[in-house]
Amino acid sequence: MKVLGACPLDCPDACSWVVTVEDGVATGLRGNKEHPVTRGALCVKVNRFLEQVGSPDRLRYPMRRVGPKGSGRFERISWDDALDEIATRLTGIIDEFGGEAIWPFHGTGSLGYIQGMEGFPGRRMFNLLGASHHRPTICSVAGTTGLNYTLGTAGGMDPEDFAKSKLIILWGTNPLSSGHHLWKFIQDSGAYLVSIDPVRTKTSERCDEHLAPLPGTDAALALGLLNVVVSLGAHDTEFIAEHTVGWPEFRDRIKEFTPERVAAITGLPEERIVALGERIARTRPTAIRASQGMQRHAGGGMALRVLGCLPGVTGDWAIPGGGLHYSTSGHFRLDDAALRRDDLLPHPVRTLSMTRLGEALLEAEGPPVKALFVIAANPVGSNPDQRRVIDGLSREDLFTVVLDHFGTDTVDYADIVLPATMQPEHLDVLAGYGHLYLVWNEPAVEAPGECLSTTETFRRLSRRLGLTEPALYDSDEELARQLLKGYDLDRLRADGFLKIQAGPVPAGKLQFVSARAEAAGHDPLPSYIPPADSGDGLVLISAASHYFLNTIFGSNPELRRRAGESSITLHPDDAAARGIADGDAVVVSNARGSFDAVAEVSDRVRPGVAGTTKGRWAKFNGGATVNATVAERDSDFGGGAVFHDNRVEVALR
Structure with missing residues (x-):
């Protein structure tokens, strides 16, 4: 017997699956080939879901x-x-x-x-x-709030339209490890691919270009790219006039973020900022995929607010295959109040x-x-x-x-x-x-x-x-x-x-100046809010794991084996300054707490940044995980978490 079901896990793909049942026992699980996004494939984690269901460690009684x-x-x-x-x-x-x-x-x-x-x-x-x-x-509230200030919705573009894009910017997202079904539409597009991520991920390595800004500086980078677009006269004056509010004020704000200034903020070469800005200026349609990781810092909501403005300046919101995809949740009109x-x-x-x-x-x-x-x-x-x-x-x-x-x-x-x-x-x-x-x-x-x-x-x-x-x-x-x-x-x-039928984006006129944001005590104009955890140490990014999903599967023996020991990736310069070699046992710490890890020395991270993954259980990791070092404070909008606004020191154990 074949039974249709759905993956319930915290992933954008919400896969449709088919369970094979024999004599009352689930004996097989595969992606539903008929679903236009799932297309018959599940991820490396969910492929082992029936192991979870039948695990001898499962709780069965009160x-x-x-x-x-x-x-x-x-x-x-x-x-x-x-x-x-x-x-x-x-x-x-x-x-x-x-x-x-x-x-x-x-x-x-x-x-x-x-x-x-x-x-x-x-x-x-x-x-x-x-x-x-x-x-x-804990997840997406800062970005959702920011996009609502700009667009009146966080719904964004239909991800299937990435197949029509000519330039795709994967901003703070690693779909090959988290939400991999989008990659099929990206591949179908033949677009020029740009990864913007402080860490060179699996996805970054498959892109045509990778920019690694300092964590938490995404809004400044977006404003710098807009500065280049506007300087070239490539902004869409017709779309701006008909579909936006507050352009003169926002244009003045954009002028403040010159490529030279943005290079100093982001740690990126000025010429790389200019080159990407020029590419955006001449390429229609341009699509941006931004996921939750990039808004988990002090200015995360503002960063998404600026990103929502970018397709408004270029006019990409009016072109199939153009715009921004953050979360489609805003398009679902279900009666959850009931x-x-x-x-x-x-x-x-x-x-x-x-x-x-x-x-x-x-x-x-x-x-x-x-x-x-x-x-x-x-x-x-x-x-x-x-x-x-x-x-x-x-x-x-x-x-x-x-x-x-x-x-x-x-x-x-x-x-x-x-x-x-x-x-x-x-x-x-x-x-x-x-x-x-x-x-x-x-x-x-x-x-x-x-x-x-x-x-x-x-x-x-x-x-x-x-x-x-x-x-x-x-x-x-x-x-x-x-x-x-x-x-x-x-x-x-x-x-x-x-x-379902997606709603219009923007919902009404795009708000370059937001009265709602001002009423909530925020800058009415999109801007840049720097990280709150500043000073000495390394900025620690704790990204999604290829093998765990949040802490689900954190006890699965095979996935734990594949994930290996808890590790922290250091740039060779940062490792050398601390006397740390590849494979050394280290302790990662700040005033809030510490956790143990094994050092991986690699240029996959830029100097000043350390990379690890989330999803481990403390009981299998010496009693503490990366979240022992994360501050319990709010981001700028909506009270979101600040997992990536986190400075640590790394030393030999």
Whole structure:
């Protein structure tokens, strides 16, 4: 039997897949050949997904902690006992501290609308309890906010239109390791390819040209390129006049960023900036692919805001194959409000930021956080300031419930652990943020042991709490129909995917001057905001791994073997200055923390920059990972994370 499904992981490609089932067992998994983006291929990580599903290490039964927090010592209990204990503890916390003392912490372990973060499963129940709202700031919020200031949407161009481009700039993105299906459209284009990345990645090596600016200087570089375009008179005066607001003021801002000044900011040769600016000036259509990594610094939102302006100056927004692709999420018009039912709130509640977890657990204003539900997340492995997160989770007065598939670093700090179903075992709906397709996931097999879907877990807990609101007990299919109001659900379910119609970009006139940005306390004009972590040391970039996806697969034995030991790449000049040779054991540190690694000496990074990858578990990496060194502070827009605004020192161990 063949069952259509969808990859739920935090990747732009949201692949459609086909599960082969024999005698109730999933025996095969492949990409759906009929899907225009998946085209039959999965990635090196997801090719091993059935190993994850059937792993002997998978959590299969509810558990209660019996050792100290962090020890990972648990005993098996029944679902009745688990639900009774959770209901009793929540009731007591609400009676003493109020509902806002509860924090449902959703992660990107699944991007499903029914089971994952896009739909916040359990939100209806938590709303009735008056729990704090969770704001998912770890991924793309700074860039999304910046693009909305400029374009009125973050939706961007249809990625399939890259096949029509003549010049493609891959800005801070490495699709051959993360979201590789875009590469097929890039190859189809025959375009001249430029990689802009502080690290020479797998993708950079396949491009015609690679520029390596200092991390966090992307907005300055974009303004410098625009300076060249405008100096050559190559700006599209007709598009600017008809489709933009604030051009005279923005033109004056562009004049400030001469190639000479931008070279000093970015560390790039002036002639390289001029040459790329000239190429942009004479090449239509030009397309830019920018991903989330480049906006994880102090000026990340502003950087995307400037990038959104660039196709407005050149007129590429009006040309098929021209424009910018960051995330297509803004094009999906789904009724997620019907899923979340914030109308069930008894009163307004506070919002807690995902990337300020340590701060909130240790220093929350208002009622203290007394109960934490961690859902499809591993904040010990994924959040900034790992030490503070661990300190917060170690509080004996914090009641922590974790829903997961494996015994992650975060599970070790739980009081109650609940086993969750995996993608072939439940119903879900996905929307790609790297394409324009809805994707359906049909359950293919029964879950092992006593695993429950996230939705069923909260239905059962709602009953145990004595809640009578009918909306708490809607089935997964009912939830899907509420979400997909206006779409043909039956067709989606039968075909496995359905392309949506993209909205206009820009949505209205492009805002070179943004009143909304000014009202929020920002510069009304696009500009450059320098990195906040400045001074001595090396700027550390922690990019996506070719073998892990966030911290998913961090325990997979084969993928861990392929990934090898935790490493840090140093330029030969920086390594020599520290007496470090290739293969040396080193410690990477700053005032926030440290982690162990093995040195790789290579010119893949520019001087002053060090490169590593994210996704490792602390328990397999000497007790700490790269996030031990990352600051728990906000980017410029939206409270985004600053993983790449991070200076460290590297020394021999």
